[in-house]
Amino acid sequence: KQEVTQIPAALSVPEGENLVLNCSFTDSAIYNLQWFRQDPGKGLTSLLLIQSSQREQTSGRLNASLDKSSGRSTLYIAASQPGDSATYLCAVRPLDSSYKLIFGSGTRLLVRP
Amino acid sequence: DAGVIQSPRHEVTEMGQEVTLRCKPISGHNSLFWYRQTMMRGLELLIYFNNNVPIDDSGMPEDRFSAKMPNASFSTLKIQPSEPRDSAVYFCATSILGAKNIQYFGAGTRLSVL
Numbered sequence: 399k400q401e402v403t404q405i406p407a408a409l410s411v412p413e414g415e416n417l418v419l420n421c422s423f424t425d426s427a428i429y430n431l432q433w434f435r436q437d438p439g440k441g442l443t444s445l446l447l448i449q450s451s452q453r454e455q456t457s458g459r460l461n462a463s464l465d466k467s468s469g470r471s472t473l474y475i476a477a478s479q480p481g482d483s484a485t486y487l488c489a490v491r492p493l494d495s496s497y498k499l500i501f502g503s504g505t506r507l508l509v510r511p
Numbered sequence: 512d513a514g515v516i517q518s519p520r521h522e523v524t525e526m527g528q529e530v531t532l533r534c535k536p537i538s539g540h541n542s543l544f545w546y547r548q549t550m551m552r553g554l555e556l557l558i559y560f561n562n563n564v565p566i567d568d569s570g571m572p573e574d575r576f577s578a579k580m581p582n583a584s585f586s587t588l589k590i591q592p593s594e595p596r597d598s599a600v601y602f603c604a605t606s607i608l609g610a611k612n613i614q615y616f617g618a619g620t621r622l623s624v625l
Contacts (some may be wrong), residue, residue: 441602441616497612501554
């Protein structure tokens, strides 16, 4: 059974710092991996999607990498800002499903001014 | 497009009452998902519809939960009778089924069952 783990559960950093969020999954048979952002009281917003054949994806100050063989992904946030404060979730889509997403429990990020 | 619209945003009810949550998907999206989010269990898929047909309801916790999608513009999740352990945030998400299948989430309904 696929399990997705995110460490740490919470992270507090000063503004301007570069940071890395981690996601690990137990079954490498995945179609893709997504990183989402969730603001308090709001739904999830997709940030980056990495197909299983890709190594990384970039969007602005965000860079996500994928090492499928080791079951790991990282989300790198450069020059963090207070507006980056949110919960970040990763989710994998199993190879045998056209629709299912298995979510991690998220990392709650606080960027202090 | 206004995105996925869920109502109500907050619902407080007493144990035993019927609760109906509503979702209006993004126009043109043919897949709809209902999720439940709790601190203990995280985000769980309850049911998945494709072209208004329920495809996977294996995540529906028990018979007290039911979901319908009478047309491409509307879906409901009903809990009858509600119990305190049903307290959670319920999300609706929609997508166009395809290679990427990026899901777009509504803002959620926070349900409190007293």
